[in-house]
Amino acid sequence: MNPTNPPKVLIADDELHMLRLLELTFKKGGFEVVCCRDGKEALAAVAVVKPQLIVLDMMMPGLDGLATLRQLKGSADTKNIPVFVLSSKGHALTRVGAETAGAAMFLTKPFSPSQLVAEAKKILAPQAS
Numbered sequence: 001m002n003p004t005n006p007p008k009v010l011i012a013d014d015e016l017h018m019l020r021l022l023e024l025t026f027k028k029g030g031f032e033v034v035c036c037r038d039g040k041e042a043l044a045a046v047a048v049v050k051p052q053l054i055v056l057d058m059m060m061p062g063l064d065g066l067a068t069l070r071q072l073k074g075s076a077d078t079k080n081i082p083v084f085v086l087s088s089k090g091h092a093l094t095r096v097g098a099e100t101a102g103a104a105m106f107l108t109k110p111f112s113p114s115q116l117v118a119e120a121k122k123i124l125a126p127q128a129s
Contacts, residue, residue: 007124008032010049012042012068013057013086021113022055029117039063043071046078053120058087058094066097073102082123084116 009031013019019035026033034049036042040063042056054072056065063071065085072078082104087094095106105119 006030006032007053007120008034008049008051009053009055009120010034010036010042010046010051011055012036012039012060012065013055014038014060015057018057018086018109022116025113025117026120029121031117031120039065039068039071042068046072046081051081052124054081054083055116056083056085058085058089058098066101069098069101069103084120086111 009026011019011022011026011033013022014037019037023033023035034045034051036045038060039056042054043063046054056068058065065087069083069085072081072083083102084105084107085098085103086107086109088109098106104123107116
């Protein structure tokens with residue numbers, strides 16, 4: 001990762017404490033971070049921010065993570081951006097729904113923030129070369 005041009009990650013989560021934890025973890029990992037509170041805000045921000053990675057909480061008011069993921073993967077402009085989905089529900093159907101919709105990774109809360117950043121760096125490594 002290039003410190004003068006850090007990769008951008010867009011994070012959408014309605015739980016403020018989780019949003020701040022993810023923001024600090026990714027910043028510490030060398031990422032530029034943009035935070036959103038719901039799926040609708042994330043969709044509006046993605047065109048402006050042009051992130052290399054998106055992290056979505058599954059359960060958000062209004063436009064939830066799965067609906068947001070489907071819209072991202074349905075658009076030619078955003079379909080190739082890797083999306084990590086976070087959920088407090090580890091139910092197999094939730095995981096399958098996210099993976100079927102195009103999630104690059106599904107993590108059940110609680111999870112290791114350092115593992116999340118390590119996976120982000122791993123998935124973005126081919127893009128850096």
